Amino acid sequence: MIKKIVNCWIRHKTKNLTRIPLFTMTFDYRKYKSHGKKDSCMFYAHPNIANDEFVKSKLQEVVDYIRDNYDLDIFTKI
Incomplete structure (x- = not known):
């Protein structure tokens, strides 16, 4: 019944x-401003995707690219 x-x-x-x-990746701007890049993103994924090292590394590259090449203040304003 619960499964249904x-x-x-x-x-x-x-x-x-x-x-x-x-998958979903969230960015914590306050943590980024106070502590820098390390641990400023949280990654939520389906368990099969989360265990895949290739996918994790590629998504991390995308996040690093965004943090390095974009002004992150634009994501905090409408």
Whole structure:
């Protein structure tokens, strides 16, 4: 019964399985300003993706590129 409820909730949240998030990365601007690059991003992923070292390294390269080449203040304002 609980599995059925959870599956219905997942279908609702993913718009009937058409928008399934595979990974999400959030950026903590306050932590970046106070402590620098280290640990300023949190990565949330499906367990199969999170265990893949190649994917993790490539996504980390993307994050490092964004932090190095973009003014991060533009992400804090509308």
